[in-house]
Amino acid sequence: MSNDHHHEENFIQKYVFSVDHKIIGLQYGITSLLFLLFGFMLMMLMRYQIAYPETVIPYFGEWLFAGSGGVMLPENYNTLGAMHGTIMIFLGVVPLAVGAFGNYLVPLQIGAPDMAFPKLNAASYWSYFVGGVVMMASFFTPEGAARSGWTSYPPLSIFESGQTMWLLGMVFLITSSLLGSMNIIVTIVQLRAPGLTWFRLPFFIWAQLVTSFLLILAFPPLESAAILQLMDRLVGTSFFLPSGLVYAGSPVEAYGSGSPLLWQHLFWFLAHPEVYVLILPAIGIVGEIIANNTRKPLWGYKSLVYAIGFLGFMSFIVWAHHMFLTGMGQSMSAFFQLTTMIISIPSVVVLTAFFISLWGGSIRFNTPMLFALSFLPMFGIGGLTGLPLGVAASDIFLHDTYYVIGHFHYVVAPGTIFALFAGIYYWFPKVTGKRMSETLGKLHFWPSLLFMNGVFMPMFIQGLAGLSRRMYDGGQQYAHASDVLHWNEFMTISAFCLGAAQIPFIVNLIISLAGQKSDDRNPWKSTTIEWSAPSPPLPHVNFDSSVEVNHGPYEYSVPGQDEDYCPQTSP
Amino acid sequence: MSNIPYILEERPDTGLNNSKLGVWIFLASEVMLFGGLFSAYVFLRIAAPEGDFGYWGSKLNVPMATFNTLLLITSSVTMVMSWASLKLEQFDKYKMYLGITILCGLAFLVVKYFEYTSKFDHGIYPSSSTFMGIYFTLTGLHVLHIIGGLLVLIFFWSKQSDKMWNEDKDLLANRIEITGLYWHFVDLVWIFLFPILYLL
């Protein structure tokens, strides 16, 4: 059965303006991987500057920073910092986790022919694409790209150049996320295959559902905040400008009576749930891979579902722990310390359930499993180092130091990105019908794990010593930091090695794509529904026979059965 | 895509069709979009010097806004009547009611245009005060929603609807119901904007 009820599609309809969720998922995947690479390169420039400040950047310096003879100026550093954060979060990880994995896998895992609104799905991708183009174009405008940090705190962001393009880009990116998550929710609620009841849904689907709700409810306030900031920049309003402000030595001509605090509230109302948007799909992917490779049911599946539901709800009332230094009073800070401690409980439930899942399993140490396993301690380090930041007393010292950078990078880089790598290795056979090389995969994994820690572990040391995260010269002007500055060079070398460690992955992708196609639909012997579809799944319909679900998501090693797995679709 | 289930018929266990659930989720995000601005309005009002918002608010034209409120309420009732006419299979009435809805929406925009320009003529701009800033932002975003809604309504009032009526009556009724939900929401936002901007 091929395209029975579809007219012949030409190349452009099929691969560019496609409405097939699989093509859109791949478009999302390729675009966001390229953005991840680009964001990584920005980081390498920054790391070089931190380790060897005020020297000419080799090879690229003359070309990138022509005006200053190849030396990176403070404002260049600020631009790189702001755009690294923006690109990694809004153009890299979220589109990869929700756009690519969500789009590709949600319909397959619930046995649906496509997303509920295919055209809206395409609109979501193209809105993301336009947002990405606007962000990239901002580098080439006379003003340059944004340089007020990814948080864009006013009043600075009202006066700094490049911010307008950033805000416009964000409006497109937010629209894209809203369309995408709306689609995912409707798809999960409405298009589940017959027999696929709520508690037969794979854990990944639950993670995507909670993520989509977070996006729907948390993203629009940032859109309104972006509109207000655009008004401040373009029309001359003063929503975020307090009275009596002096900028660059002269009083600011504005009505005043606005409040920079308002931006922080609106921004963090999004940006804290956004942290869970980054981590939840990763948790979902890790859950799938652990259950499959331990050949055991996921331990505490229902508790996991309730935990991430609770996590999603709690993420709306913890945001002000980013704002302990705004002169917040005692009752407010007590409330947010309490909620922050509470929200760590479901995260611990998730990690505990995953660790117990490993107990007594006959674990297969293939590449996806290695990445998934390393996610657990890495995310653990990231989570535990977050606790001191959730307590006002210690946060006042640690705020804006490298400790914070280390903390959230442990969550996002060796946490989420490792989980996404695991997902790519795991589902590659479904997407292409080919296998990725295990040798190259391990060559990718072990150095990545090593150098990832090499980059981020010393940040805790530097942060505890009080080194501010925003120094373009790596903190050389601060005497109290001089004892920890020698780590800068070590971290920079680790970062470049980490970059080199990604080469086996790229090579692996290319070699595997050129490899032999296999007829095996289910190489990992997995239970979930996507593995009963052909590889790659058929255009627009996915499955070659009707899907009916009779089993729970993780029926591995059921006693008394011939095989150690029982697919959800088997009778 | 014809192979996607539950486009029109309700899924038995959820009791919903795709587009209705979709539009409600969309409206939930819209609530948060306007909610962010409402929250900003209240925050700024409390942070502002005493009486600042009240002073600038008294410069707005209440009779014009009252007239606009009545226009939007009328457009809302004709919108739901046009849907009911489709359900009663009265296609001519559907076109008439939808036409009235569009006219009310256009009239709203005309009144809004005169409101804005009279402010500009008196030298009042968004930058004049924080209140004026949030007033122009909130009503401007609302106007954008009206324009978007009008484009969709005009599409369903055009020859396209005759075609859909002949081909698939249920599809047209469903689309009008969904459009109606959006249009009522825009009305709903105005119902809250009107008192907090003009009357307080």
Next chain:
Amino acid sequence: MAGNSKESIEHHIKIYINVFISLAVLTVVTVAVSYLEVSFIEAFFIAITVATIKGSLVLCYFMHLISERQAIIWLLVTTLVAFLILLFIPLISLTDQVGGW
């Protein structure tokens, strides 16, 4: 929604007309009240109450929420809770400030 038969639609139309009249009357009321000499707090509560009644009428009858599925209601309740959090926590932070810097 419950029942799309001809009779029920005709019954609906009567409701729509009544709701329309109530909305128009409430609009006039809220404008009239604003010309009365009342304190800001009183004016605020009257205006918000009237707006909430009008909004509920539109939601319940024009948008058919009164006969809508539980799932939609819960979605809206969740959204409302999120909105109230967004509204009130920043406000509390305004009153609960360590001043002086």
